[in-house]
Amino acid sequence: MAKIILPLAEIQVRNAKPRDKPYKLFDGGGLFLDVACSGSRTWRFKFRQKNGKENTLTFGRYPEISLLEAREKRLEARRLLAHGIDPAKHRDDAKRLALEQASNTFEKIAREWHANKVPTWCKSTAKNILRRLEVDIFDEIGDRPIGEIRHRELIAVLRKIEQRGAGEVAHRMKAVCAQIFSYAIQCGLADRNLVVDMRDVLKTRRGSHFAAIDADELPAFLDALERQAARMYMPTRTALRLMLLVFLRTSELIETPWSEIDLEKGEWIIPWQRMKRGRLTVNPDMTNHHVCLSRQALALLRGLHAITGRSKHLFPNQRDHERPISNNTILVALERMGYKGRMTGHGFRALAMSTIKERLGYRHEVIDRQLAHAPKDKVASAYDRAQFLAERRKMMQGWADYIDAVVKDSHR
Structure with missing residues (x-):
């Protein structure tokens, strides 16, 4: 007949004194109080x-763990056993997971997410995203376990x-954080993407286009460019005039190496890898x-x-001739002309x-191809580009002649 063990009373546990040898006080169901000689x-x-082997699981010391709490832990362990789970292994796994x-x-x-994305980004994008994380995010919540970060913590960081x-940076970093949490979920390190529920925590951005003058303002702009010409470096003047004549994206222009241009044939062909849509993953x-x-x-x-001409780029950086000028060079030149916020x-x-x-009077499709925009008809895109090439050359000459005519009219 199995030995009947009477449950312990709180006073028994409290009054358990040390003896010459360690001893045990049993509560039943496998739970006991181990009393050491040290007390x-x-x-x-x-x-x-x-x-079939016996094992022992430690719940903690009394009085930090009370009799009631020890019984609750026993009940939890017996539930695990009923489901075929070793409570000792379960505890070790939980500790490992917590660490x-x-x-x-x-x-x-x-940083792991960033390293995975770097191959799909251009260098400037990768650098800018990491810098913004280091400046705006890491100092605030960088040392927090990602699975423990709460909504209010992240909201406070973004609102700061x-x-x-x-405001624009805040919205961009919100989008970056959303991708980081998504990556953490995929890696099993977080259960929820906090940013999904943050649609209205930042002020709504007003949609806006890049500042640009219109055709009626072109004469005044050309006059300002001519008046400021003497105060600019010759490459900067040329960059502004080429921006006007060939209307490439700023990065596509300033990063151009001389190797892409054949001055004898009068050709300028930019490899697709350097174009915006060529960099899509x-x-x-x-x-x-x-360029026509x-x-x-x-x-x-x-x-x-x-x-x-002896440098690698059309517009070499004055400090490092192996690098081109920065986008900011164009903006500063426009500012000096009095067009800050306007162009x-x-x-x-x-x-x-x-x-x-x-x-x-040129068709939208022809101008669109010259701007290197994505054609709506993907299947006909290559054909359309070749089909419009002669018309684009004619258009670009007409555009340059139009600008010359504007300058002459303004001098009358």
Whole structure:
């Protein structure tokens, strides 16, 4: 007949004194209080594993763990056993998981995510995203386990960015954090993407286009460019005039190496890998872009070649000739002309699009191809580019002649 064990009373546990030898006070169901010679009292649980071997699980010391709490732990362990789970292994796995989660901080996971994405980004994008994380996010929550971060913590970080007047940056970092949490969920390190529920925590952004002048403002702009010409470096003057004549994206222009231009043939072909749509990771547009040089643009390039032709780029950086000038060079030049907030590098594209359509009468599709926009008909995209090439050359010459006529009219 099995021995009947009477449950312990709280007073028995409290009054358990040390003896010459360690002894045990049993509560039943495998739970007992281990009393050491030193006087320490520890709750333990004895159970039998699947293979029949006995094992002992430690619950903690009394009085930190009370009799009631020890019984609750016993009940939890017996439930695990009833489901075929070893409570000792379950405890070790839980400890291991807790340590792993504590080590998987937001900064660690963010850097892993960033490293995985780097091959799909251009260098400037990768650099800018990491810098913004380091400046705005890591100092605030970088050392927090990603699975423990709460909504209010992340909202406070994003609003701090917004409150300094950087609303656009706050929205961008919110989007970046959403991707980082998504990555953590896929890696089994977080259960929820906090950013999904943050649609209205930041101030709504007003949609806006890049600042650009219109056709009626072109004469005044050309006059300002001519008046400021003497105060600019010759390459900077040429960059602004080429932006006006060929209306490339700023980065596509300033990063151009001389190797892409054949001054003898008057050709400028940009490899597709350097174009915006060529850098897409999914279905990149692998069509080289023909800039279609007018006589005026070709004359500017020949004059520029006499000055920077020995450098790698059309517009070499003054401090490091192996690198091109920065986008900021164009913006600073426009600011000195008095066009801060009124015109940007991208604004030259908008100006050309609207003016060529309205004043020169060219079809939208032809201008769109020259702007290297994505054609709506993907299947016919390569054919259309070749089909419009002759018309685009004619259009670009007409655009350059139109600008010359504007300058002459303004001098009358």
